[in-house]
Amino acid sequence: MKRYPARKSCSKKPPSITDKERFDYAWKHFALIADQRIKTFNFYIIVLLAAFGGTISNLVRSDLPRHDFCLIGFAHICAAVIFWAIDSRSCRMLQVAVDALTEIESSPAFEGKIKLMLEDRKRNKHGLWHLLSYRVAFKATFVLQLIFGFALALNPSAFSSALKxxxxxxxxxxxxxxxxxxxxxxxxxxxxxxxxxxxxxxxx
Structure with a gap:
């Protein structure tokens, strides 16, 4: 009976990824999510201006019933909540990319102040510098629209003299x-x- 030599295992070690490849991967993810977030907020600003323009044009009219202004206020609330939820999702995805970049910057390959993410996190950790960010500006815009929507829905006569x-x-x-x-x-x-x-x- 003829015997065949035993076959060698075909398992291979997974390819190693260099620090540069890891950094490029994390940075592309960060840049993609940040760009989508800015574009989404730009679209939100267009929606916000159109909503306020239509609201002001309806407030100067005296022939609209009271419940129509309540519906307009509810529309402001829905717009703020929807875009707030989208921005919160983008923030969580950005935070994942930032954590990966800070971990890569902690390796010996990065020296001095070339560690941009780590330096930015250290400077914004103390004082009021952390308030000067896109996140705070976006959240403030959403909160202001929410307050306006609730006020218009609950008390439309405060904005229109024709309803007083x-x-x-x-x-x-x-x-x-x-x-x-x-x-x-x-x-x-x-x-x-x-x-x-x-x-x-x-x-x-």
Whole structure:
């Protein structure tokens, strides 16, 4: 019986990734998510300006019912919540890329102040510098629109003078003439004003 030599194992070691390849991978991920976040916020600004323009044009009108302004306020709330959720998702994905970049920068290949992510994290850790960021600016915009939407939905009369006091109905005036007895050879007529809905009659 013929015997065949035993086959060698075909398993290979996984290819190693250099620090440069790891950094390029993490940086491309960071750049992609950051670019999408900025484009999304630019689109949100367009939606925000269009929404406020339509809201202001409706506030100057006096023929819209009150519940229409409540619907407009609810639309502002929905827009702020939707874009806030999208931005929060982008922030979490960006944080993953930032953590990877800071880990790579901790390797011996990076020396001095070339560690950009680590230096930025150290400087923003103390003081009020962490407030000067895209995240805080975006969140402030969303919060302001939410406050405006809730205020418009709950109390639309605070923004429109036409809703504060409805115009009082005007009573129709009827003009009646009645003959007047001549006095000292003068003839004339008297005018009698009677307001509908009122018991007073004015004659002169």
């Amino acid at each position: 006091s409805p115009p009082s109905p005007q009573l129709p005036v009827q003009l009646h003439t009645a003959p007047v007895q001549p006095a000292e050879k003068q003839k004339g007529c008297s005018y009698e004003f009677n307001l509908k809905g009122s018991d007073h009659t004015f004659i002169f």
